[in-house]
Amino acid sequence: MNKYNIVFLLVATLLFACEKPEENISAPRFGLTNIYAQFADESISTEQFTTSQEAPFGEVIRIQFPKYYPRNTLNPIDITRMRMTATLPVNVKIEPKLNVMDLTKPNTIEVINSNGTVDKHVIIGEIVE
Secondary structure (H helix, E strand, C coil): CCHHHHHHHHHHHHHHHCCCCCCCCCCCCCCCCEEEEEECCCCCCCCCEECCCCCCCCCEEEEEEECECCCCCCCECCCCCEEEEEECCCCCEEECCCCEECCCCCEEEEEECCCCCEEEEEEEEEEEC
């Protein structure tokens, strides 16, 4: 064999031996995985409230609360000072940073995904019976 045939065989082997990598199906397709609210004043309770929606979330995220709190009382719940937390994949950020929110009013956040895309969400409280 001459050296050109050997080079051709090596190049052909390299080209055809490479496999196309499969798509990583375990990688999240969206940034915000879950979001929680709890009373900013932890002396009231450390219970976390969440949404019944599933990720990927739409434009509006409604955090659900009982009408009365503690449950089985006649005390109306106060959702004007709720500490927010979220579950995010690696390299995903929320702007502005989550902090204490008044969930009687709409609160706009931006989720910056690891690929650079931005998802805008409005978070609001929803009192359920």
